[in-house]
Structure formats: C-alpha cells, structure tokens
Amino acid sequence: MNQVIFLSLLLLLMGPVLRAQEDLLSLLDAGQEEQVEYTTASFKTNRVINLHSLESTAGGVFDFKISHRFGFLNGGIYDLFGLDNASIRIGGDYGVSNRLTIGAGRSSYEKTYDGFVKYKFLRQSKGKRKMPFTAAVLASGAIKTVNWPNPDRVNYFSSRLNYVFQVILGRKFSESLTLQLSPTLVHRNLVKTLREKNDVFALGVAGRIKLNRRIALNGEYIYVFPDQLAPGFRNSLSVGFDLETGGHVFQLHFTNSTAMVGHGFITETIGDWRQGGIRFGFNISRVFTVKRPKF
C-alpha cells in the first residue's frame, strides 16, 4: 500500500519533467497524411524556344506572346546582321485548367493562323504519389493564308492546312536541369513534290539549365527522320536564354528556323548553322490572371 502511494507520488513529480523535453510538433507526426507534391517550374514558360515545353499555362491565366525572328546573320552589315527583316508571331495562350491549355496565334510567315490544344496527363510528383516524369499531348493546326503561288490551277482550301501532333515527355532532374523528348508527327495536306512526305515523323529533344534564379539556358534540336523532306531542308536547332522579370519572361535566342508554328520550324527550316544561316530572335511572354483562384 505504501509502495503504491510512493510510486504515485513519484509519477506525479516526474510527469512534468518527462514531458518538458518533448518536441511538441513531433506529436503530430503520427497520423500525418503525406501530401502529393507536384514538381513546379520545370521551364520558365510553356515554350522551350520554338517547341512547346512540358509546362502548361496555369488555370485562369492568359499568356500574351509576341515573338520575332530576324533575318539571317550571314546577311552581313548590309542587312545589319538580319535586323532589317523580321518574321513575327502574335498570339495568346489560356489555361482552361492547370492541365489544359489552349492557344492561338497569327504569324507573318506565310500569313499563318494557328491554334493548339495541349493537355498534361501525367505530372511529375513526389510524396504520397510518385511520378518520375511529366507527360502531355499537343495537337495543333495551322492555316496558311498567303496567296496561291499558282492561282491559275485549281487550289483547294484544304491545301492550306497543316497539323502537328506531339507527345511531350519531360523530367525536372534537379533544380537546375530539365530535359524533355517530343516525338512528333507533322501532317501536311499539300506538299510540293511526290518525293516529300505528307506525314513527317520527327523527334524533338530539349533541355534547360537554370543558371541562377532569373536566367536559364535553353536548347532544342528537332531531328527529322531521313527521306521525308526535299533536299535543302534542315533540322531545327536553337539555343537561347530565358530572362525572367516580375510578370514577363524574355526568351532571347539563336535559331536556324524562321517559322514559329510547328509544321514550319519542323519541316521548313532552311538555315544552316555552319554557314551563318542563323537568326536572332526573341519571345516575350506576359501573363495576366483572368480568373482568380478561390481560397
């Protein structure tokens, strides 16, 4: 009996001493549900340079894009290294949701109107659900409205149409490195000669190295599988920097492609890097929050 009372007293006295040492928040660790943590900011914007990046425009956000490609650097001082000529695309992308992006634009290159739908169906994540990469599908169409080169022959409207279908697979390997693959099918309703293919298969490879918080180095190369294009067309190669300020992303780059729509830069690139067939260009992206998320 006495022992029981003694023990009880001892417990009474020891209680607060034993408890004072605890890390309070560790009490909550048990039963704490692990969260899914999605990888963010794999690229600074939804384009690498010409290619679509694995990023989508955030839901409710409108991204206004102005892009320029100047003339070839090998135009020399007479063309001020290409600055006398410019090809331009004005467009806008809208995030219907965090996964679904739609966009449209108009390029001076062959007076082309284009539109696309892009859906991210897998998101790289860690935590409760682990997914090693992000995957998206892209479908785009373009209408060339430039006057027919031979107005005398029978020209069909359908001949103006071109399509691009792409799967985008990418992974942010670390804070500084992101890589992606873009297997691509370009369908052209009209080609100039029988030897050119209407369906062109290509593989895009792109990457980003983040140099510091605001500057990233981007590169992309689009390999067109052989014997599909007429001689003289080359694979598109582009390198550039992303500079990010508050609400803008400036992408400054060198590329051998003129067009800024898929079928154009994948199947109609003529510049040759080795001979200075390179253009200076930029994309400017400015985002506007149209629909504010609810808290």
Next chain:
Amino acid sequence: MKKVLCLLSLTFVLVFSTQTWGQKYFTRDGRITFTSETPMEKIEADNQKATSVLDVESGQLEFAVLIKGFQFEKALMQEHFNENYMESSKFPKAQFKGMIAEMGRVNLSKDGAYPVTVKGDMTIHGVTQPVSVDGQIVVVDGAFTAHASFALAPEDYGIRIPAMVRDNIAKSMQVVVNVTYEPLASKS
C-alpha cells in the same frame, strides 16, 4: 479499504498527469496569411494547413508551415515566391518555437479574450531570428482560438529582393495567424 485508497490514488495520478500537466492542444489546419502592400502592388498569400501544438500548462508553443502551401492569387507570383525568394525546395518549412509567458493567466474554462505575448525563435528560409509577438487567446464555450498579427522583414531572413522589383514588394510583410485548437488525445 486499502484497495479503494490504492485505486483512488492511481486515478488521481492518471487524471492529474493527463489533464493538469502538459495538456496539449493542436491544429493541422491553422491559417496563416501574409500581405505585402506597396503603392505599386498588393500581394496576398494564404496557407490553411499550418500545424501547431500548444502546451497550455507550460505555455510552450510551436508552429510549422509548408512554404509550398501558400496560395497566391496569381500563379506566377506563387511560382516566383517558391523559386526565387523562398527557395522552398531547399527550405520547405517555416517554423516557430517559443513560449507564451502569461499562459497561467489564461483561464480556459472562462469565456473571454486574453492578451498574450509570444516569444521565441522563427525559422524562415533557413535563417532563425528571435521574435516577440503580441497575440490573443479567445475562449468561447471551452474551445479556444489564437490570433496574432505581426510584421516580418524578408531581408532579416536572408531573402534577397532584386532592385528591379524592389518597388513591388514591401520591406515588411504583415503576417496574420488564426488558429483553432483542439485537445490532443494523450497516447499514454
């Protein structure tokens, strides 16, 4: 008789050790918001997943919040907050560990608003700073909530703000904490 005494004393110990000593309260959905206001831009962020434990006997208080859990009105702001300023992959959590000195004066069985001072160490972006914050504990029908509002300067926590956006981001952020505590079931 002896058995009864024995049982009584044991009951006494159990009741005392779980209720009076070290009774703890917690939350997993505390709300922490902060506002940066300049003539150029008002930025607000909201996190409703803050965790906190309060030991009402000792006054010991801890908070933890996931930086990525802050929601912004603009998606790009949220990305920049995590990427450029908080480096939330490197420093995923902000933490506070401290004490409420006047906890003894808070009567949890009597309705009322009790002003308190919280002192302790705030860790944000990997940098720890001592802070002292005035707050309030409000007791209504045995349940209680805690509120605090205070200012924090990003520069104090090694968060660099480039000159380019210096006019858009306030030198001092107004932080508001609102927490409803629930009793933490004792595991022993």
